[in-house]
């Protein structure tokens with residue numbers, strides 16, 4: 001893990017698939033551009049699988065590290081074929097190692113299949129045991145490998161049946177992109193917890209429509225030269241071939257519960273998820289925070305990068321001037337050697353710097369997206385005070401994170417979630433701030449969708465599990481998650 005992001009929740013993965021109508025074109029290079037734009041969703045490994053039109057076999061290249069570190073023009077050229085999919089990974093389920101890098105590929109007598117998965121299967125252990133009992137071997141500890149093996153096992157029933165049988169069997173959160181010898185498939189779990197959207201590639205010089213894209217986020221569709229069409233619905237499967245895009249619903253029990261943290265932090269601000277513009281929702285969150293917890297101040301600053309839109313919104317709502325105040329060192333990251341525990345506090349100081357001329361003698365409102373362990377907030381308060389700030393008031397545009405996520409987001413144990421083990425007053429004191437306030441659950445919902453009935457949060461269509469402990473899918477607490 002990137003040591004400097006230790007104080008954040010982490011998105012698990014990004015998925016991207018391309019089906020081109022022109023068999024002469026190379027889909028892997030489109031996927032490469034798409035994965036670059038999804039890099040924020042996973043930096044530990046990257047991979048692309050492509051279906052060779054000539055040999056009707058899926059080839060894969062994957063490895064540890066960033067997209068740019070894994071692919072050269074030669075590697076992309078060798079991944080021949082007009083359909084391909086890719087994956088970027090941050091490990092939550094299964095260790096961080098080359099064996100767990102995706103896409104997973106299975107070659108069997110009826111063909112080959114590649115799967116890229118974002119999410120977390122809550123019944124992966126049960127499915128794995130059943131498959132192992134049936135003599136099917138695994139090459140990784142990832143929950144995602146059970147999906148590819150389950151589809152391969154059911155493939156003799158026909159693709160559509162194999163897909164529906166597999167999808168009905170697995171439980172949890174999933175945005176899936178699947179490549180077979182014939183088609184590209186996208187599927188989203190019945191709650192739509194993790195995002196997945198459909199894009200279109202424009203017409204070629206002969207007026208023929210170029211092809212289709214499936215992506216975790218709309219920002220990556222544009223980067224690959226396509227245009228966003230729509231989101232895949234919860235419980236929907238789309239099957240793309242040269243003739244058409246087929247769609248069917250595999251579950252009647254759909255109840256939308258999109259991860260609300262996608263809007264707070266995970267997604268890129270230029271993405272649109274389920275019709276809602278992420279940047280605008282962050283601005284609204286800041287405005288609502290300003291209405292809920294205004295404080296007299298001379299300057300509002302956002303913790304770069306994700307706190308900045310909310311700081312703009314807060315400034316608008318409270319007539320507080322918005323300024324920079326803190327800058328981020330863009331060059332610390334994966335290459336930094338994680339120090340021992342005793343050096344962690346000191347190492348945090350490498351990431352952010354205060355602009356003394358902006359904060360000296362002023363009362364500051366500091367806006368951040370979330371507080372997980374508290375290390376970053378504590379450091380930022382002392383940074384601002386050392387630069388001469390008279391007062392530091394922290395405002396957070398998500399409610400306190402008190403519970404773990406079971407749906408593909410890496411969360412510390414409950415004992416390490418600082419809002420779970422402290423009252424707001426004790427937390428404020430421990431961070432060294434003059435005041436501390438979090439947006440309410442209602443306020444968060446309103447920032448995402450102003451039309452939702454915030455008096456009935458469970459009916460608004462968003463997962464709030466890590467804030468409220470109420471999850472859209474039944475989960476079982478593990479003993480090590482007790483406080």
Ligand code: SF4
Nearest residue numbers: 259260405463465466
């Ligand atoms: S528990 Fe939190 S992080 Fe996990 S899916 Fe729900 S809202 Fe998102």
